[in-house]
Amino acid sequence: MNNSLAIEATGLRKSYGDKLVLDGIDLRIPAGTIFSLLGPNGAGKTTAVQILSTYIGADAGEARIAGHDLATEPDSVRAAIGVTGQFSAVDGLLTGEENLVLMAKLCHLGKRAGRRRASDLLEQFDLVEAGKKMVATYSGGMRRRLDLAMTLVGSARIIFLDEPTTGLDPRSRHTMWEIIRGLVAEGVTIFLTTQYLEEADELADRVAVLDHGKLVAEGTPAELKRRIPGSHVQLRFADSARLDLAARTFGGAARDDNALTLQVPSDGGVRSLRALLDRIDDDSIEVDELTVHTPDLDDVFFALTGHPSTDSNPSKERETAR
Incomplete structure (x- = not known):
């Protein structure tokens, strides 16, 4: 594998019964960049994330994540990645600090190291004051920041963000964007799925469009826009x-x-x-x-998939095959 690539996949395929969800996709994602996977509901985005994060296995193809073989070194892959889904996975009955300390224990950090890591993350994500409060009292944006912080307890170098800002108000979304940019500036690689095309345009170094299980286009946002007439x-x-x-x-x-x-x-x-x-x-x-x-990513999305984007009413992708 090319050492400059955080994620490299070839020919990934996945079916559920007679429903083909991923039809041999290839990915090459450089380390320290933001890669965004776009596609209509049911296109296979979540399935791709689940395979690359070791949640489910592929039917065919191979991949290396952070230099580790996905099929033969799943534990090494898990140690290198973090995953944040659309819905927050934090415990509302614990404080923010307690959530982070609990995650530190699961990552086998010592008691002192775990508390130090929790303190550092609370500061990094502007949650120091909120850290002593129960998460049930948090706003949506605060919960999302805490959720992302929890993926970093184990010092993940590759983070999968599956629609991380869905449901957030514009100010909270922009706060999350700044946090994501800051992580990339520190060398973290971000694999982002989103139904906000503005978000992909704002953040991503490269964008791929997935439709009916196939990658139908890939490039920088500017490159994809230039493919669409109408300027x-x-x-x-x-x-x-x-x-x-x-x-x-x-x-x-x-x-x-x-x-x-x-x-x-x-x-x-x-x-x-x-x-x-x-x-x-x-x-x-x-x-x-x-x-x-000039055309925007919404125009690109429609031209490539035949579907309008769902920016105005984003909803969690539900893979019809699942």
């Missing part, structure tokens, strides 16, 4: 005379006489934008407002 520059004018002049200059551009706008096809790049501005100056066109429009 344009919208020009807005003060009156119809200026709109007419611009329409003659940019023949074929789509115009909206009611809104006094013109949509000029463009890839959104600096070079094409500079050329557009030069033509505007050369023809002395007065523009009130210029806006660059």
Whole structure:
């Protein structure tokens, strides 16, 4: 295995009865990066996480996690990873500190080392004051931070986050994003599944789209967006005379006489934008407002899967085969 890869998988397959959930997927995820797996409900995202985190076995294929063979060294894999699901796994009848100390015992840390680790994590996740309170009194964002902290008790270098911010308010989501970025800055690798496409766009170094058990696309968010047509520059004018002049200059551009706008096809790049501005100056066109429009990951998702994203109403993936 390439030592720079945190996760390397080839030909992973999984079926439940006659339902094929994963159809031979390949993954190569560099260490210290954020990889996001997107896909509609039932696409196989959760199954992929369950296989890579040793929860279930694959029917075929092979993988190495943190340099360890998934099939023959599962204990070594478990020692290197942490897993945080959509729903918090903390005990509401214990305090935050007690949850962390309990996890430290399960990780075979000594009593003193366990309490020191719990104290460090409470500080890292801004839970020092809350650490003495019962988790049942925590807000959703606090519970999610504690849940993620618990995956780090054993100093995991690879963390699987299965829809970690579902149900959180925008402020709590942004707090989680900052925590995730901080972990990656320390060298941790993040495997993220999410139904918030904005989240993948904001965080991920690379994104893969899974549909019907197959990876249908992979690349940086910018690379995936460039695959989708529809980029344009919208020009807005003060009156119809200026709109007419611009329409003659940019023949074929789509115009909206009611809104006094013109949509000029463009890839959104600096070079094409500079050329557009030069033509505007050369023809002395007065523009009130210029806006660059490029496809977002929602457009990519729909184009590749035929399904709209579920950003507006995210729900836990329920694999139909399970």
